[in-house]
Amino acid sequence: MRIDPRTATAKNPPEQFTGDVWLDPIAFPREDGQRMVVAKVRFAPGARTAWHTHARGQTLHITQGVAWVQSRGGPKIEAHAGQTLYCPPDEEHWHGASADSFMEHLAMLENAEDPAATTTWLEHVTDEEYLV
Template identity: 45%
Template sequence: MKRPFHATLFLAQLCTGAALADGIQVIPNGDQASMAGSADYFTGAVVVDMLVTPTEYSQVSGAHVTFAPGARTAWHTHPRGQTLIVTSGKGWVQEGSKDKQEIKPGDVVRIAPGVKHWHGATDTNGMRHIALQEAVDGKNVEWLEQVSDDQYTK
């Protein structure tokens, strides 16, 4: 018997990777400890709170990332692109040699596959966003060089 489409079940599947045939899986808030962003991939104070990790059903991962003023990612790319949903504060995102763009709460940033970019807080305001990306062959990001202070302030 074919199941009807239910938006709630679809969202549960998207967020947790659970298949419709498996029902709904609730992952309690706080089940995963907060992590400091690695100095290999971030500049400044960054806290990463994982929301979803890949499963056998879905290769999507997501985190709520908190950047202190001046904090940012290194340059990087994603094989299937990335979506950022800004939840608080004020930040910047930049693609390659293009001008950086301001991002603020409610903004959704869609980054195409393979696009070299960075994102983080402004120099005077912290920023939080939800970052969603999909893995290809178990890899969801290619980290590159750090964003220099000159690149960041330009």
């Protein structure tokens, strides 16, 4: 057993996010073959991911605030603290905070065999898509 050193909070890159988003890693792949990735992600009001997919799916557990989540072609869903959402493998989706509330979630996924293929980032969510 080991205790990992604390990792500094990182601001997520504007190529993949709109608005202010911060990430705290909790679990990450290890040399012993463990592939789980978990992060605490905090979104300022109006902040959101770009459209993206995950090779092995993604689970989001809302811990604070109000989340907006949408799969490509589907309705925008509102989720609240205590709720958990699952995005199946390769489903195009985005998630972020509502327009007037901070939001925090735990993002949980498993790395693909090729870690570079775990998440595929697509185009930004437009303001029109976000507000519909």
